[in-house]
Amino acid sequence: SKDFVKGLTVADGLNGSGLRVLIVHTRWNLPIVEPLVQGAVNTMKSLGVSESDIVIRQVPGSFELPFATQTLLASAKAAGRPFDAAIPIGVLIKGSTMHFEYIADAASHGIMRVGLEAGIPVIFGLLTCLTEDQALERAGVGKGASKGHNHGEDWGMGAVEMSLLAKK
Ligand SMILES: O=c1[nH]c(NC[C@H](O)[C@H](O)[C@H](O)CO)c([N+](=O)[O-])c(=O)[nH]1
Numbered sequence: 001s002k003d004f005v006k007g008l009t010v011a012d013g014l015n016g017s018g019l020r021v022l023i024v025h026t027r028w029n030l031p032i033v034e035p036l037v038q039g040a041v042n043t044m045k046s047l048g049v050s051e052s053d054i055v056i057r058q059v060p061g062s063f064e065l066p067f068a069t070q071t072l073l074a075s076a077k078a079a080g081r082p083f084d085a086a087i088p089i090g091v092l093i094k095g096s097t098m099h100f101e102y103i104a105d106a107a108s109h110g111i112m113r114v115g116l117e118a119g120i121p122v123i124f125g126l127l128t129c130l131t132e133d134q135a136l137e138r139a140g141v142g143k144g145a146s147k148g149h150n151h152g153e154d155w156g157m158g159a160v161e162m163s164l165l166a167k168k
Helices: 030-046 062-078 099-118 132-138 151-167
Strands: 021-026 054-059 085-093 125-129
Touching: 021 030, 021 062, 021 151, 030 054, 030 085, 030 125, 030 132, 030 151, 054 062, 062 085, 062 099, 085 099, 085 132, 085 151, 099 125, 125 132, 125 151
Parallel strands: 021 054, 021 085, 085 125
Antiparallel strands: none
């Protein structure tokens, strides 16, 4: 039976073999970012993507994700080893100032623009949470009994699906 997670169903026939995927993740909120990265990697490997075709790089925070994704996609293409998709991963947790809103807005618009301009699917791997507990649950490491659902898995699946869509 297909996993049904809030409107997300597993697309049929997702074969990721031969795809190259870039993951750029933040060091901010790393204890939550790490399980998200692992969830994306494990899901992509389960869909046939080779571990050696998954390149993982890191940046300080979410505000740096658009630039890093843009420049790494461009340099891989220039080197003749283009990526089929990119998954920028960051966790924004609302603090006591408006910093969160400005970064969340800038990073989300930036990430969207990078994908459209590069013509390469860029998955929205940003958690924008009001509390740390919300973020932990969405990384599948919640403190409650359920532990939540690791959204990194959805992002890995989306990267494979969108790569195949772009190749058709
Ligand atoms: O990834 C994050 N970066 C954050 N700030 C750093 C920002 O992304 C940049 O790295 C920094 O402003 C330097 O450019 C965060 N907060 O400030 O709350 C946050 O929650 N998450």
